[in-house]
Amino acid sequence: MTLRQFEYALAVAEAGSVTAAAEALRVAQPSVSQQIRGLERELGVSLFSRTPVGLVPTAAGRAFLRDAEVAVRAARRAKATARAGAGDLEGELVVAAQMGLGTRQLPGALSALRRRFPRLEITVFEEANPAELERLARRGAVDLGLIGGLCEEGLYEGHHLGDEEFVVVLSPEHAQLAADRVGLRDVAREPWVRFDQASALDGVLRDVLRDNGLAPTTVARVSQTATAVRWAAHGLGVTLLPASAVPPGFEHLTRPVLPAVSMPTVAAVRPGAGPAEMALLEFLRQESWSYTGFPGSGSGKGHNWVIPPSTANSVPVV
Structure with a gap:
């Protein structure tokens, strides 16, 4: 088996046809x-099934493609490290x-990374479900992750960047905007706009309200x-939600809460990371991770923190 065969199989799986994969790879379809075919002969299994919607990986194909993706990414990292x-x-x-972490800080760090390595291809995605992030990490599909909490032992090395303070968002007419901070009990009877149940953000809200004996009404x-x-x-x-996740123009509608809520933000980096990951980590460290309060919302200082528990088996962060 060759790396080229792995790349071709992954391209067919993504495109759903040999023709589309060939176009994406800029090679001839017969190739x-x-x-x-050569890969399937060597493996002794069929990797794809023909369906009305195109080529779909078989059960054996899906298992093979998971490891093929890891191998291809590892080869690309090795090539990048050598050229660095x-x-x-x-x-x-x-x-x-x-989702919700590093919304304000990540763009600046990525821009700095692109300026340092203009030929580096950067792919970024936001994931709400911690279980999906862990699955991607186990597959070796993520080079650096921003997570709330600590890293699972053996997969990645955790680097603590700072703490994301959470704020409540209110309507312009809400009376609580007159306060520097909003007590959770003061808005407990309000309807709540919440996130998907499997998301880490909804888990934070669920734990905080439960720990304070509150049972909110979910409107959306x-x-x-x-x-x-x-x-x-x-x-x-x-x-x-985290303060850095508030879009520009809505800051005046936010207030930190009492008791205060924060989440440690950790950069999870693969052991033996290459120069790109380490450079991005350094740029992330240079960003501001401390919440100092939006204009008109108080200083954000002088209050105790409520730290939601990590959902992962943890190891020390540096």
Whole structure:
């Protein structure tokens, strides 16, 4: 088996056809077909089934493709590391962020990374479900992740960047905007705009309200932080999310809460990380992770923190 065969099989799985995969790879269609047939002969299994919607991986194909993706990414990282010594870093860097974390800080760090390594291809995605992030990590599909909590032992090394303080978002007419901080009990009877039940953000709200003996009414569930903020601003309900996830123009509608709520933000980096991951980590460290309060919302200082528990088996962070 060759790395090229792995790349061709992954391309067919993504495109759903040999023709589309060949176009994406910029090679002749017969070459892709030949490589896939040769791979199947060597493995002794069929990797794809023909269906009305195109080529779909078989059960054996799905198992093979998971490991093939890890191998391809590892090869790309090795190539990038080798070229980095000559100041010509290439390849792909995959960054995953737990929804709501690093929304303000990540763009600046990525821009700095792109300026340092202009030929590096950077892919970033936001994931609400911690279990999905862990699955991607186990597959080796993520080079650096931003997570709330500590890393699972053996998978990644955790680097504590700071703590994300959570704020409540209110409508412009809400009386609680007159306060520097809003007590959770003062808005407990309000309808709440919440996030998907499997998301880490909803887990924070669920734990905080439970620990304070509160049982809120849920008026809506959304999958994006910006949607939650906009709906709360229009008076549909209140919502709770990290301060850095508040879109520009809505800061005046936010207040930190009492008791204060925060989540440690950790950069999870693969052991033996290459120059791109380490450079991004350094740029993330240079960003501001301490909440100092939005204009008109108080200083954000002088209060106790409520730290939600980590959902992962933890190891020390540095």
